[in-house]
Amino acid sequence: MKTISENRCFGGTQGVYSHSSTSCNCDMTFGLFLPEESAYGPVPVLWFLSGLTCTHENVMTKAGAQAWAAEHGIALVFPDTSPRGEDVPDDNAYDLGQGAGFYIDATQAPWAQHFKMWTYIAEELPGLLGDSFPLDMERQSICGHSMGGHGALTMAMALPGRFRSVSAFAPICNPTQSDWGRKQFTAYWGADESKWGPHDATLLMQGPGFDGPLLIDTGTDDQFGDLLGTEAFAAAMATKRQPGTLRLQKGYDHSYFFIATFMEDHVAFHADALYT
Amino acid sequence: MKTISENRCFGGTQGVYSHSSTSCNCDMTFGLFLPEESAYGPVPVLWFLSGLTCTHENVMTKAGAQAWAAEHGIALVFPDTSPRGEDVPDDNAYDLGQGAGFYIDATQAPWAQHFKMWTYIAEELPGLLGDSFPLDMERQSICGHSMGGHGALTMAMALPGRFRSVSAFAPICNPTQSDWGRKQFTAYWGADESKWGPHDATLLMQGPGFDGPLLIDTGTDDQFGDLLGTEAFAAAMATKRQPGTLRLQKGYDHSYFFIATFMEDHVAFHADALYT
Numbered sequence: 001m002k003t004i005s006e007n008r009c010f011g012g013t014q015g016v017y018s019h020s021s022t023s024c025n026c027d028m029t030f031g032l033f034l035p036e037e038s039a040y041g042p043v044p045v046l047w048f049l050s051g052l053t054c055t056h057e058n059v060m061t062k063a064g065a066q067a068w069a070a071e072h073g074i075a076l077v078f079p080d081t082s083p084r085g086e087d088v089p090d091d092n093a094y095d096l097g098q099g100a101g102f103y104i105d106a107t108q109a110p111w112a113q114h115f116k117m118w119t120y121i122a123e124e125l126p127g128l129l130g131d132s133f134p135l136d137m138e139r140q141s142i143c144g145h146s147m148g149g150h151g152a153l154t155m156a157m158a159l160p161g162r163f164r165s166v167s168a169f170a171p172i173c174n175p176t177q178s179d180w181g182r183k184q185f186t187a188y189w190g191a192d193e194s195k196w197g198p199h200d201a202t203l204l205m206q207g208p209g210f211d212g213p214l215l216i217d218t219g220t221d222d223q224f225g226d227l228l229g230t231e232a233f234a235a236a237m238a239t240k241r242q243p244g245t246l247r248l249q250k251g252y253d254h255s256y257f258f259i260a261t262f263m264e265d266h267v268a269f270h271a272d273a274l275y276t
Numbered sequence: 277m278k279t280i281s282e283n284r285c286f287g288g289t290q291g292v293y294s295h296s297s298t299s300c301n302c303d304m305t306f307g308l309f310l311p312e313e314s315a316y317g318p319v320p321v322l323w324f325l326s327g328l329t330c331t332h333e334n335v336m337t338k339a340g341a342q343a344w345a346a347e348h349g350i351a352l353v354f355p356d357t358s359p360r361g362e363d364v365p366d367d368n369a370y371d372l373g374q375g376a377g378f379y380i381d382a383t384q385a386p387w388a389q390h391f392k393m394w395t396y397i398a399e400e401l402p403g404l405l406g407d408s409f410p411l412d413m414e415r416q417s418i419c420g421h422s423m424g425g426h427g428a429l430t431m432a433m434a435l436p437g438r439f440r441s442v443s444a445f446a447p448i449c450n451p452t453q454s455d456w457g458r459k460q461f462t463a464y465w466g467a468d469e470s471k472w473g474p475h476d477a478t479l480l481m482q483g484p485g486f487d488g489p490l491l492i493d494t495g496t497d498d499q500f501g502d503l504l505g506t507e508a509f510a511a512a513m514a515t516k517r518q519p520g521t522l523r524l525q526k527g528y529d530h531s532y533f534f535i536a537t538f539m540e541d542h543v544a545f546h547a548d549a550l551y552t
Contacts (some may be wrong), residue, residue: 008497009533061532064340067540221284256337257285264343 001132004029010070011036014060019128023026023119030125031060031078032133035070043141045129046267046275047077047163049121049155051146052180053099056080059145062256068267074274075135079121083114095180096187102175103151104199106188115188116269121151122159141165141270145178145259146224147172149216153201156244157210165273167215167266169259170222175231202229205236214244215269217262219251219252277408280305286346287312290336294326295404299395300359301329306401307336307354308409311346320550321405322543323353323439325397325431327422328456332356335421338532344543350550351411355397359390371456372463378451379427379476382464391464394475397427398435417546421445421502423456423536424493429477433486441549443542445535446498450478450505478505478550481512490520491494491545493538495528 004016012035021028037043046069048059056078059065067075082088082101089110091097101117130137142163144152149171156166175181176196185196198204214237218230234246252258286309297304314317322345324335335341343389345352358377359362361378365386367373377393386531396461406413420428425447432442451473461472474480490513494506509520528534 006534007529007531008527008537012535014533059340062341064536065338066533067343067536080320095457145341219284251284253283255283257283257290257342261286262341 001128002098006217007050008067009033012030012038012066012070013127014066016056016060021083021120021124023115023116023124026064026083026085026088027055027122028083031056031079031094031128033060033066033069034133034191035073035075037073038075038134042134042136043073043075044141045075045077045135045137046270046274047079047121047140047142047152049079049103049142049144049151050081051148053094054081054148055099058256059259062161063263064260064261065267068264072267072271074267074271075133077125077129079125084161088114088155096184100147100184101228102147102184102188103154103187104140104188104197104229107195108188108190111188120241122155136194139164139274141274143167143266144171145169147253148173150175150201154199154204156212157201157208158198160208163212164217164276165213165270166210167259169220169262169266170224170254171201171216172228173233174200176200176203177232178227178229180224180227202232202236205233205240205242209242210244213273214242215270217266218247219254219258221251222254224254277404281417287341288342289347290342292332293425297396297400299353299400301390301394302359302361302364303454304396305332305356307332307352308405309336309345309352310409311349311351313349314410318410318412319349319351319511320417320548321353321411321413322550323354323355323397323416323418325379325418325420325424325427326357326496327359327424328371330424331375333536334532335373338527338536339539341539341543342534344540348547350543350547351409353401355401355548357427358393364390375528376460378383378423378460378464379430380426380461380464382550383471384464384466386462396430406418414500415440415550416529417441419443419542419546420447422530423448425449426451427478430475430480432488433477433480434474434485436484436487439488440552441489441491441546442486443545445538445542446494446500446504446530447477447492448504450464451474452476453508454503454505456500456503461491478508478512481509481516481518481537485516485518486520489545489549490518491524491542492520493525493542494523494551495525495530497527500530
């Protein structure tokens, strides 16, 4: 593992590291915020999965999350959103290929060789983090934005017992019914929908649901609102009697200004679960 | 004036606007955060002047300032750091020309036609803001980072009565004795130092000082520490018996991670002065 940068930040350290990924077959970069408390022992971990076009860096610099993580003594992990590099396939569209991994394992050419973001986030990166940093991997929670909200919700439900709480900002909630989902699943998994994995938050909510607290914030003025499937997920939550909170925030859009506004609430929400 | 974008943010609005500047002879862009309270009447104003290479956008997206401005009901102005455009002279160096206006009025070719950042910030932009937005221009304070800290300190001292309080993150404090200053003053004002204006915070502190509270944070691990002249300014502050606080923050560098860490303190410091 290589240290790209380390900056003092809210009494802790905001680091950026890269490593050779076996699941993605390329070098992968991630951000990690360690609060001051990590100098004295392992701290709980909050994952933040980012949206389309983002790298590890957007949330690290724009969301103001470190302030609240420092207050609660929680580490933050900011993974990249896809494999990257000259040898990694890409597409001219912003929503396919590099920057658009969708947190699934591709099975179709040309994507299958590198686009294994499910395995990377669910297995490889947690192993590396637990071995390399003072993190208490028994206490993990997960959050995400847009495509990363899809990742957070599906990981939380498909990996029962892994995460104590899940939250999302403007998540893609029903990708099998949206242009943000069908296009990518078709490319990464092929056109045969029977072979699409259970990576749809609404379908997972109709099945197992999530055994823990759940929080979602979505803006009423989200410019991508029609692509998110919030209504289907809300109905599934209500039908399931899933404990959780869905807030529609008046006037907010899809931007990091929206995320930053409610980040304090999300980190406090996860801290409650991580310190119980 | 043209609206570039407006995003809901911490209960208020983060806007970006452009206008044709008479002082800089080009279009200029600025960011303005208006807190929720501005819907009910004029609110006090905190200026933030940014550093080398920055546009209006860096502090707007990376410093977390809106959270605290919203808490205190204060507007934030984020000006650009220089004139810009294809017709505006530039230099290949990062620290001269576009992105490096140094908050002074150039007198030398090719800079003099556009590089009038002193007049722009001290006269033109305040007039435009007061006419166009619900701002109480009788209650202004100023803050800045690096080159913008130089701008904030020199504006505060050279315009007595204008600003109720001044603060800075890692400010350039003694530019007439630094490579961050001598190079630009020579280019913009010419080699004859007798014609350099009184735009050096240490010299101004040795003269009038500042009639109000002053706060400076600079990191002990600032990678540009030798260029800032903090020691000269500290000595001048002490000699002058200038009321104020200079904090050397252990382990912090020159980055926005440092700025974000102490932004809450700076906004609260200005709020104290603006609401007195």
